[in-house]
Amino acid sequence: MAKKTEDIAIVGYAQSPSYRQAELTEPQFLYPVISEALERAGVPRREIGFTCAGSCDYLSGQTFAFVMNLDAVGAWPPISESHVEMDGAWALYEAWVRLQHGDIDTALVFGSGKSSPGKPAEVFPLQMDPYTLTPLGADPVSLAALQARAMLDAGKITEDEMAEIAARSRKSAVNNPYAQVKGDDDPAVLLKEPYVTAPLRKHDLPPISDGASAVVLATTEKAKELTDHPVWIRGIDHRIDIHQPGMRDLTESPSTRLAGKNAGVKGKFDFAELSASFSHQEKLLCDELGLGKDVEINLSGGPLAANPVMAVGLTRFVEAARLIAEGGKKRGVAHATSGQALQQNLVAVLEAE
Amino acid sequence: MAESQAADLNAPVVGMDYHMHVQYHEVLCPVMREFADALMDKRLIGHKCPQCGLIYSPPKGYCPICVVPTDKSHELELQQRGTVTNYTIVTPVQYHGQEETDRFAKASLQLDGGGTLSLQDLLEIPVDDVRIGLRVEAVWASDAERNVDEVTNRSWGIGESAIRGWQPTGEPDVPADELPTNVF
Numbered sequence: 001m002a003k004k005t006e007d008i009a010i011v012g013y014a015q016s017p018s019y020r021q022a023e024l025t026e027p028q029f030l031y032p033v034i035s036e037a038l039e040r041a042g043v044p045r046r047e048i049g050f051t052c053a054g055s056c057d058y059l060s061g062q063t064f065a066f067v068m069n070l071d072a073v074g075a076w077p078p079i080s081e082s083h084v085e086m087d088g089a090w091a092l093y094e095a096w097v098r099l100q101h102g103d104i105d106t107a108l109v110f111g112s113g114k115s116s117p118g119k120p121a122e123v124f125p126l127q128m129d130p131y132t133l134t135p136l137g138a139d140p141v142s143l144a145a146l147q148a149r150a151m152l153d154a155g156k157i158t159e160d161e162m163a164e165i166a167a168r169s170r171k172s173a174v175n176n177p178y179a180q181v182k183g184d185d186d187p188a189v190l191l192k193e194p195y196v197t198a199p200l201r202k203h204d205l206p207p208i209s210d211g212a213s214a215v216v217l218a219t220t221e222k223a224k225e226l227t228d229h230p231v232w233i234r235g236i237d238h239r240i241d242i243h244q245p246g247m248r249d250l251t252e253s254p255s256t257r258l259a260g261k262n263a264g265v266k267g268k269f270d271f272a273e274l275s276a277s278f279s280h281q282e283k284l285l286c287d288e289l290g291l292g293k294d295v296e297i298n299l300s301g302g303p304l305a306a307n308p309v310m311a312v313g314l315t316r317f318v319e320a321a322r323l324i325a326e327g328g329k330k331r332g333v334a335h336a337t338s339g340q341a342l343q344q345n346l347v348a349v350l351e352a353e
Numbered sequence: 354m355a356e357s358q359a360a361d362l363n364a365p366v367v368g369m370d371y372h373m374h375v376q377y378h379e380v381l382c383p384v385m386r387e388f389a390d391a392l393m394d395k396r397l398i399g400h401k402c403p404q405c406g407l408i409y410s411p412p413k414g415y416c417p418i419c420v421v422p423t424d425k426s427h428e429l430e431l432q433q434r435g436t437v438t439n440y441t442i443v444t445p446v447q448y449h450g451q452e453e454t455d456r457f458a459k460a461s462l463q464l465d466g467g468g469t470l471s472l473q474d475l476l477e478i479p480v481d482d483v484r485i486g487l488r489v490e491a492v493w494a495s496d497a498e499r500n501v502d503e504v505t506n507r508s509w510g511i512g513e514s515a516i517r518g519w520q521p522t523g524e525p526d527v528p529a530d531e532l533p534t535n536v537f
Contacts (some may be wrong), residue, residue: 025382025506028414031422061377062507071413074420117377126373135371216476 008099009230010325011106012041012216013318016271018180018306019038021116022210026060030072030112030212038108040156041216042226045074047118048216049104051081052095054088054111055310056107058123080104087111087275088213088314089336089346095217105222107263112212113310120208120309129244130317140340141205144278147250147341151280154251156287159199162279163187166203167302173301180207180282181305203304204279211308213315228308231321232351235264238346243339250341256288259347265289265333271296271323272333273316277303281342285335289347295333299323313337317338320350382506385413387425389501390442392515396494397431399468400424411504411511433491435464435519436527437475440483458483462519463533470511474518486526489519 016029038045051073057065066083075081082098084090088111095107121139128134151157167187170171173179185203193201223230239255239262241248242287276282281298291297298304298320303312313336323329330352338344381389384400388411391398398489399410403411410431415422440460445453458480462470475483476492493499494517504514 021380023380023382024414027417031415031420035420057376060379060507061375065507068418071415071417072420074417076418114379117379118375122375126375130371131369134373 010321011218013038015213018209018211027071037214048108050107052091054091060114087210105219107217110214111311111314114210148280150250163190165279169304173305179301179305206277206307210307230326231324234349236348237262237298240344255347260289263347270329274335275337384412389504400427431468432465435462437487459502477520488524490520
């Protein structure tokens, strides 16, 4: 029988503002984020047991950009360190697994990305099947539009609901100093805008963002020593659906459902921070995770308000930790996604003491 | 379905060319802009870490070893003369898009008075004569030709359009054991 996993806590967190075009380099804007997360945790840089980063060289268009990012960590003398070519949320998962070994008690996790130098519609098709989909230019907006169309046709959402989700996200983001798209918009007015890629309008799309976030994790004993307000990761899991979008029913996300079940998503939740990069995906994720009307979704504004790709999933953990450690919330869900049209999904249950 | 798949196994393999082009436009970060402006004035600048004293050229805006920020107050001008501390001879492979045809050397330099530069071009010397300890000096592009178009956040700082390369000074070589061991 498998050994029960140890509860790991978030003891430090920070994020950069979401920039449309950062003037600073990625390590330059990562630097204060990592320092702030470590300071909040009260863990000296040299005492961190394991460091894991998530980023993508294709975004900034520089080979080994992820190595440059270590400039912001302080990696000399050498540290124990790893990198995933994925959102920082998966770096958090790797660090969570590493902490289960029991020989170290803290880990630093960060995610960062600069989407502004390239054109997302050119860069993202490169992650697709190189024979049939990359040459077609299958980018996230096109695939999300197909998904939204499938959901509309299946009666799982309406364009009105999509505009309401977008308007609510922008309104929530007004209180988020890190958000990029915010304001008080009337859904009826938003619906008068033309389509960008039918059936998606501008408000259904995430902004193009540069940014970073960081989290410090600690084992049960260490977390209690470091803080009176640890944010416990009670369960975490990630699952993947088939790579070829043509072989999926885009109106469902079995990987989200399974990851949610394995992470222990049941019972009452105060809030959820979901990586719904397109408005319709919020509805799909809520349905798959069984989150009802009583759960407040993306109080930060979510990815529709700030979308630093490769950090945006980890930022869900940062926002969730902030709501619990500083906002008086008790229990929430953090979700991250990877691939196209919610292909791969990571779900965690976070709780106050 | 199964029948057509079986038939396909005997068909000749068909190849497909797919050329992709992805273009990036990045704004120059503030410290690199200062570095580029200095190059236009034929000056080479760096930041000296207030803690360990290492000099970074081009400046980074922090010392990655000590993890402390650096700014204009840590700026200093570097000498334009130095010593080859290491080098690599590159033999160009003629892949698609390759513009180089002849062997060439890229050198690491230790500048007199402090500071290092990586991946520098050497001029006026045959590739086979390049050696550790060689004394060199900067050869600037002329005022009319000099530009900083090749300076980016992602480069090692100096495009050939500003400093064309480094040429031997004719001074005796520095013995290898007198060279510093640090790379940066």
